[in-house]
Amino acid sequence: AMEVGGDVVAVTLVGVGTPRKSMGWWHAVQLLEGRVSHARLATVLEPYFMGEGSSAAAETGFSAWRARAEADHHVQFFSKISEIDTLAHEELHYAIISLRPAECAACYYELVAKGFKTIFIEKPGASNVAELSAMAEHAAAFGVSLAIGFMRNLSPYLNEAYKHLMNEVQNADGEKAASPTRSPELLVTHHNAFKPAELDECFARCAKGMLMEMLIHDLAFLVSHLGMSVANLAEERADAEFSLRERRGEHVDFVRL
Known part of the structure; x- marks a missing residue:
């Protein structure tokens, strides 16, 4: 407010x-x-x-x-x-x-x-x-x-990660003239602890799918804070072994992606 x-x-x-x-x-x-x-x-x-x-x-x-x-x-x-x-x-x-x-x-x-x-x-x-x-x-x-x-309980963690990343970027920029340095990296993961018995209700309530209903929070952070866009996305890789897609009632969606 x-x-x-x-x-x-x-x-x-x-x-x-x-x-x-x-x-x-x-x-x-x-x-x-x-x-x-x-x-x-x-x-x-x-x-x-x-x-x-x-x-x-x-x-x-x-x-x-x-x-x-x-x-x-x-x-x-x-x-x-x-x-x-x-x-x-x-x-x-x-x-x-x-x-x-x-x-x-x-x-x-x-x-x-x-x-x-x-x-x-x-x-x-x-x-x-x-x-x-x-x-x-x-x-x-x-x-x-x-x-x-967005109102998400993960916001404090993302803020801390962002501050840490920016500090690494500044330090790396200062050291470039002296020696080569590895670019700072940030891994963003998203986990909602639904039990298997709760997934039917989850699939129905989030009928637009995991990408729209859940990963949108992470994507918004990457776009707004880190400048990610279609133009600068270097690579997209899917982990087929880890990912799991299921049908629950009338809805087909990812359990893991």
């Missing part, structure tokens, strides 16, 4: 999802536990568990979590953006969109129509680049501060 003097910014979160699994829920937890200064979780819009997925709300833990958030933190819950009031011009309000990619663009435009001027969208933000570009142009035209980013 953001800081504006001593004022507290009210945050509307669109898409909580399943407690302890969905990124929206983790955003909510950080706000409710006071980890974000000058910000409070005021409103939750949960279209699935308060709509077509209501039958699973109790089983997944959403109902119990909602009851605690309402009782302990006075958070308001709605199922649709149309149910909330349009913001007054002077209100300090921030929105976080944590929905499936296909739903993000429509949600963004609805929030802007309700008066939101600062909006954060969880990765990847849309189904395609055209939708992202259209939102960016719209935001610029209407004075909306729009950001697309």
Whole structure:
């Protein structure tokens, strides 16, 4: 969220999802536990568990979590953006969109129509680049501060690795005149500790596949911090012996890659 003097910014979160699994829920937890200064979780819009997925709300833990958030933190819950009031011009309000990619663009435009001027969208933000570009142009035209980013528990490790790599690069540059040196290397790996019995649910929830749903975090780091691009990618190698591809229900994806 953001800081504006001593004022507290009210945050509307669109898409909580399943407690302890969905990124929206983790955003909510950080706000409710006071980890974000000058910000409070005021409103939750949960279209699935308060709509077509209501039958699973109790089983997944959403109902119990909602009851605690309402009782302990006075958070308001709605199922649709149309149910909330349009913001007054002077209100300090921030929105976080944590929905499936296909739903993000429509949600963004609805929030802007309700008066939101600062909006954060969880990765990847849309189904395609055209939708992202259209939102960016719209935001610029209407004075909306729009950001697309990541909230990952691996961020501190990547920051430390990046600092270490940059130090190695600087040291190597300083030594080049005296003697040849090996280029600094950084190996990025990604591991989610799913048990075999949990993979059916994982494959269904991450139906766009491992590359889109999981490796996108690592790719974003490589592109934004290390300048990786299609043009400077030297080589691509697949480890066929290590990699494992399986069918789980209707979905075929990699278990390891």
